Amino acid sequence: MKPTSLSGENSLYLDDLQPGQRFYSRSIGISADDIMAFAAQFDPQPFHLDAQAATASIFQGLVASGWHTAALTMRLLVDGGLPIANGAIGTGGEISWPRPTRPGDILSVESEILEVRASRSKPDRGIVTVKSETRNQRGESVQSMIAKLLVLRRA
Numbered sequence: 001m002k003p004t005s006l007s008g009e010n011s012l013y014l015d016d017l018q019p020g021q022r023f024y025s026r027s028i029g030i031s032a033d034d035i036m037a038f039a040a041q042f043d044p045q046p047f048h049l050d051a052q053a054a055t056a057s058i059f060q061g062l063v064a065s066g067w068h069t070a071a072l073t074m075r076l077l078v079d080g081g082l083p084i085a086n087g088a089i090g091t092g093g094e095i096s097w098p099r100p101t102r103p104g105d106i107l108s109v110e111s112e113i114l115e116v117r118a119s120r121s122k123p124d125r126g127i128v129t130v131k132s133e134t135r136n137q138r139g140e141s142v143q144s145m146i147a148k149l150l151v152l153r154r155a
Helices: 032-042 051-055 066-081
Strands: 022-024 089-096 106-118 125-135 141-152
Touching (some): 066 141
Antiparallel strands (some): 022 106, 089 141, 106 125, 125 141
16 A cells, blocks of 8 residues: 655645535455454454454454554545645544444545634644544444644645
8 A cells, every 4th residue: 555645736734624625535445354453463352353252242243443443544534535734633532433343344434624723823833623434335434533633834
């Protein structure tokens, strides 16, 4: 996977953003092997690591860690789903996982700019509030995030 340039010609600055704008990512699939590999390293709980144990859990089957879903969401945003110049620099936010991500799911992200606020003390930047909804191939939300991002103005 080739990373997207963070300062390319399609990158957006604070001055380019306004409430109501929407951005759409490409799609990415997730397999059982992906789920178990991520979990082994970062979230080693039985319902992420073992299909049989997961069947006996409240999930009734193998599911991805919410943090795995968050990491995939970030990848999709950085790869062009939210083309912020100089990167998406988070300053805080809220995240929820209304339903689990499962093997075979194909995820994509839709982001909406909620608020754009220029900094009073640092005129070269501002804070942008963005809502990003990660959905599976059935259009079901698997992650909802509202993030505050530090975004630079054009030089």
